[in-house]
Amino acid sequence: MVMMQHVEGQDKGKLVLFALSTCGWCKKTRALIEDLAASYDYVYVDLTKGKEREEIVEMVKKWNPQVSFPTLVIKDEKCIVGFKEDEIREAIG
Amino acid sequence: MSDFEEPTPNEVDSYYQKVKKDAESSGYHLNADVEFTKELLKSILINIKRYGYEACPCRLASGDKKDDLDLICPCDYRDPDLVDYGACYCGLYISGEILRGEKKLQSIPERRPSPDEREKMKNEIGFKISTELSKPVWRCKVCGYLCARDKPPEICPICKVSGDRFEKFI
Structure with a gap:
């Protein structure tokens, strides 16, 4: 059973983020999704x-x-x- | 978030000073975005506590040092990524071009072979007998430093002259 963390926001379609707790680009990706106010699930694989x-x-x-x-x-x-x-912005908008 | 105590700001700061000094003394540059860089170095300190070695913070370490040797920072992929993209995979090390703002830093493709490819490579090692060199050898015309890699480094790690002073030696 995989435990995902849920972050509340506007429903912009199902978003699942696989990330590392230590990775700088992963942090930027989370910040961007949260900036776009989208709800999403994530897991820190490490x-x-x-x-x-x-x-x-x-x-x-x-x-x-x-x-x-x-x-x-x-x-x-x-x-x-x-x-x-840019791709993430376009996909989530 | 982690089973370990977070490194203190002081620990991160002294590690930053050390890594920066080592980098600059051998002709490399750390990312000038100090906040981003310290965050990465803090993650490496966390990985040292977790695994016992400086596993790359932007890659999934197995925890088995033997399988993670190629991703111990500075990883095997730093120099080719600096040549091709002007930054290492994490954005911890950057080229002079990016440092001077002539090129924008962005997230780059992963060069490390996939888990399946690595598994295959493991089985191939030991059977490969080759008479050809796997890489060309470059010679610094100033100090004679030799290195076997696809392209010469940006700056000679020994005498600090620029990479255009290298000649293809073998």
Whole structure:
């Protein structure tokens, strides 16, 4: 079972952010989503262990085989890898 | 958020001074956005407490040092990323061009092979016998420093002359 943290905001479609608690670009991505006032779920993959870690890595791999962070999955349709400010703004708006 | 005590601002500051001094004395530059840089260095201090080594804060460390050697900061990918993008993957180290504001710092693609590719590479090691060099060798025409990498460094880490003073040696 993967535990996601939920952040309240406006519903702009389902947003799931896979991030690392230590990563500067992940922090910028969270700040941007919060700036856009969107509700989203996130998980800090580096703080997970064992089975949960394996499960999350498999989830990330489906969208981004490189398993790099941040990986933002938008509406279960597409994903944006890295802090690509313009792309994220356009996708969430 | 973490099982460990957060490093104190003093610890972060003295680590910052040390890393900055080491970087500059060998011709590298830390990101001039001090707040962003200190946040990354604080994360490396957290990783030292967690794993026992300076695991890259922007990559998922396994916790097994053997598998994480390539991502111990400064990682194996810093120099090629500085050449191609003007910054390391985290944005901790930046090129002179970005430092001088001639190019904008942005998030760059991951160069580290994927978990599946790394698994494959593990099995290949030991079977690869090659007579060709895997990288060209560059020579600093000023001090004779040799390095095997795709392109010469921006600044010679030994005598600090600029990278255009290097010649292809082998």
